[in-house]
Amino acid sequence: MNQTVLSVSGITKTFPGVRALDDVSFDIRAGEVHALVGENGAGKSTLMKVLAGLYKPDSGEIVHRGEAVRLTSPLEARNRGILLIHQELSLSPELSAAENIYLGAWPTNRLGVLDKRKLRADAQAALDALGCDFGATARVGTLSIARQQMVEIARAQAFNANLVIFDEPTASLTEGEKVQLFQTIERLRAAGVGIVYISHKMDEIFEITDRITVLRDGAVQGTVETRDTGIAEITRMMIGRDLDSYFHRARADFGAETLRVEGLTKAGLFRDVSFSVREGEVLGLYGLVGAGRSEVVETIFGIRKPDAGRLFWRGEETAFPKPRKAIEIGMALVPESRKEQGLILGMGGRQNITLPHLRLFSRLRVMQERQERAVFDRYRERLSIKTTGPEQPVSLLSGGNQQKFVLAKWLCAEPKLVILDEPTRGIDVGSKSAIHELIAGLAEQGLAVIVISSEMPEVLGVSHRVLTMSEGRVAGEFSGDSMTEQNLIEAVSRQAPAAVESEVA
Template sequence: MNANAAEAVASPTPEYVLEVSRVIKTFPGVKALDEVSFDIKPGEVHALVGENGAGKSTLMKVLAGNYKPDGGTIRHMGEPVRHNNPLEAKERGILLIHQELSLVPELSVAENIYLGSMPLKSFGRVDWRALNEQTNRVLEDMHCGFRASDIVGDLSIAKQQMVEIARADAFHCNVVIFDEPTASLTDQEKEALFETIRKLKARGVGIVYISHKMSEIFEITDRITVLRDGKTQGTMNTAETNADDVTHRMIGRSLDSYFERAESSPGEELLKVEGLTIKGLIEDISFDIRAGEVVGMYGLVGAGRSEVAETIFGIRKPDAGTIFWRGQPQQITSPHAAMKLGIGLVPEDRKGQGLVLGMGGRDNTTLPLVNELNVFGFMQRGRETALFDHYKKQLQIRTTGPKQPVVNLSGGNQQKFVIAKWLATKPKLLILDEPTRGIDVGSKSEIHKLIARLAEEGLAVLVISSEMPEIMGVSQRILTMADGRLTGNFDHEDVTEDKLLNAASPRE
C-alpha cells in the first residue's frame, strides 16, 4: 500500500470519502457534465446509473484523473483535490476499474496488478519474491483460480477482467470505481467479485458501482444516483426504490414494453447445420433457422455459443459437420463467403471486432460495401452519406455527423452502428452475439424492437445472449448450450426459467 493511501485509510473517517459538487465538463459541441453533484460515504456501495451518453464515464474519468473538470469542486477525505493524472488519483487512494481491459498481455498477472508500484530492493531492483507473494495473497483472497506468475495474455477474457478487479484489493484504496465489472464474468466469478466488494465495504472503502444490470444494482448497492443528459436526476436509497422508478428517471419516460417478440410466422428454411464440431470447443451441433424467425441461443460464458456463430460466419473451420443454406451444402471458408450468401454477424466484442474506432459512423456503416461503392478507384460519397443518413434515422443513432469518430460515441450508439453496417448489406440471416451487452436500458429496448421488426420483414435472426430475460423476451424459439453441446430446443410458449437454467447448466 502506498503512503498516501495508507495515511488516508488511517485518518479519522469523514462523513464522505468523496464529494462532487456542481462539476462541469465540456467537450467541443457537447456539455458532458452539467453541474453534477454526487457523494460517497465510507463503507457504502453507491450505484451510478444512466443511459449511454448520460455522463457516467466522463464523471468517473474526472474522479480518476483522466479528465480535468471545467468547473465545480471535488473533495476527497474532506480535502479539495484536483488530479492531474490517474497516478495522482491512485496515490491518493482512488482507483478506477475500467470496463475495457487496460492490461499488458505480455506481462505476468503480478506485473500488471502492481505496474508502476512494484516492491523494490536495493539499487531499484524489483523484489520478485515479494511481488509474487503479495499478488498470490490477493488472488487467493478473491478465489481467482490463477497465479501471480501466469501471463495475462494466456488467460481468458473473464480471468483478465478478474486481474483488473484484483488491483482494487491489492492497493487498499479508499474509493474504488467499478465500471461494468461483471460484463465478462461467469456467475461464479461474479459472486467472487461481490464477496470482494463486501470485504472492501467492511473495511470502510467507498464503492462506486456502474452497471446496466438492474438485478446487480439491487443486490449489491446501498444508494443509487441517476444521470441523464449530463445532469443529476436524484439519489435514492436502494431499499426504498424499485427498477421501474430508476428506469423512468434514467430515460425520462416509461417503457411501454421492454421486450418485444416478433409476430411473424417462420417461412422457408434458410440455415441448417448438422453435426457441427470443432474439437475441444463444440461438438455435434445441429439446428435450423427459418426466414422471419427469431431463434435465441442461451448458455453461460464458455458454453460454445460464439464459436457456433463464428463457424457459421466462416471465421472458424469445423472439423466435422455440414452447413446448409437454402437446402444446399456450403463450404463457408471466410466471412466474405458468408456475406455472399446473405449472412451478417454482429460480434460480441463491438470495439475489437465490430468497428474501426478511429473512423466516423459513415465509413463504419459502409465498410462491408467498399467494393460496391468504389467506382474507378473513387468512393461514391453521395451514396455513402445516403446510407449513413438512412440508418442514423432508422436506428435513432445519436452522433454529431458522419465523420464523428465512433470511439467518442456511447456504447449504445456504437452498437447501433455495428448493426447498421450489417443491415446495409441486406442480409437474409443476421446473427447477433450479445447484442445489448454494456448498453443502457433505453437502447436495449430499441434493439429488442428492431429485432422484432427485422423478423417481421422476413429476416432470420439468431440472438445469442447470456441474459435470460432477454432471450425469453425476444425469441420465438430457444436453443440452449452447455459444455460445447446443444442441450435443448424450446418453443417460447413452453419455456420456463427453470427449464433454461437446467438445460444450460454444465454437466459433471
C-alpha cells in the same frame, strides 16, 4: 460509519460541441456501494475519469476526506487512495500478480535492488485478504479474466484505498465469478471503503448497492436509496419516460426455411450441431461463455472452415461460403465485439456502413460517395444515431451509438438472415430496448433471425425458439411452454457430464 469519503459539487466538463457533465454533485460515504447509472453518453465515464484524475473539470469542487483537492493525474488520485478498476483491465500480462499489484511502487532494499521477498509477501497478504485462491507469483497472462480482476482489486487492498470505482466489472465474468466478485466488494465495504459501482445490469445494482445516482445528458437526475426504489423508477429517471415493456417478441408468422445446418463439426470447438431457422422466426442460442455459439455462427458465415457438416440455404444445399459470398447471398453477422470485429474505429459512419457492400456502392469499382451518404443519412435517422456527420470517426461515439452503426452496416443491404452475437452487451437499458424492438421488427418483415445471448431474460424475451449449447454441442431445444428459465439452466448444466461420458464410450 456514515462519514463522507468524497463529494463533488457543481462539476462541469465540456468537450468541443458537447457538455459532458453539467453541474454534477453527489457524494460517496464510507462503507457504501453507490451505483452510478445512466444511458450510454449520459456522462458516467467522464465523471469517473474526473474522479480518477484523468480529466480536469472546467469548474466545480472535489472534496476528499474533508479537504478540497485538485486531482491532476491518476498517480495523484491513487496516492490519495482513489482507485479506478477499468472495464478493460490494465495489467501487464508478462509480469507476476505481485509485480502488477505494486506496479510503479516496487519495494527495494538499501542498495536500490528489488526486494522480491517483501514484494511477494505483501502481495500475497493482499490477495489472501480478498479470499483469492491463487499465488502472488502467478504470471498474470495465465490467469482467467476474473482472477486478473482480483489482481486489480488487490491493488486497492495493498494501497489502502478509501474509494474504489468499478466500471462494468461483471461484463466478462461467469455467474460463479460474479458471486465471488460480490463477496470481495462486500469485504471492501465492511472495511469502510467507499465504492462506486457503474453498471448497466439492473439486477446487479439492486442486489449489491446502497444508493443509486442517475445521470442523464450529463446532469444528475437524482440520488435514491436502493431499498426505496425499483427498476421501473430508475429506468424512468434514466430515459425520461416509461419503458412500455422490457422485451418485444415478434408475432409468430413463419415462412419457408431460410437456413439449415446438419452435423456441423469443428474439432476442438463444436460437434454435430444441427438446427434450422425459418423466415419470420427468431431463434435464440443460449449457453455459457465458451459453449461454442460464436464459433458455430462464424463457421456458417465463412470466417472459419468446418471439418464436417452440410449447409442448406433457402432449401438448397450449398457449399460453405466465404464471408463475401455469405454477404452476397444475404447473410449478415453482427459480431460479438463491436470494437474488434464490428467497426473500423478510425473511419466515419459512412465508410463503416458500406464496408461489407463495397460492390453495391460502387460502379465499375469506383465508390459512389453520394449513395454512401444517402444510406448514412437514412440509417442515422432510422436508428436515431447521435453523430456529428458521416465523417466523424466512430471511435468518438458512445457504445450504444457504435452498436447502432454496426447494425446499420448489416441491415442496409437487406439481408435474408441476420445473426446477432450478444447484440446488447455493455449498452444501456434504453438502447437495449430499441435493439429488441428492432429484432422483432426484422422478424415481422419476414427475415430469419438468430440471436446469441448470455442473458437469460433476453433470450427468453425475444426468441420464438431457443437452442441451448454446452461444450460445443446442442444441449436442448425449447419452444412455447417449455421455454422457461428452469429448463434452460437444466439443459446447460446437464450436458456437461453426458458429453464426458460419450467421449469415454
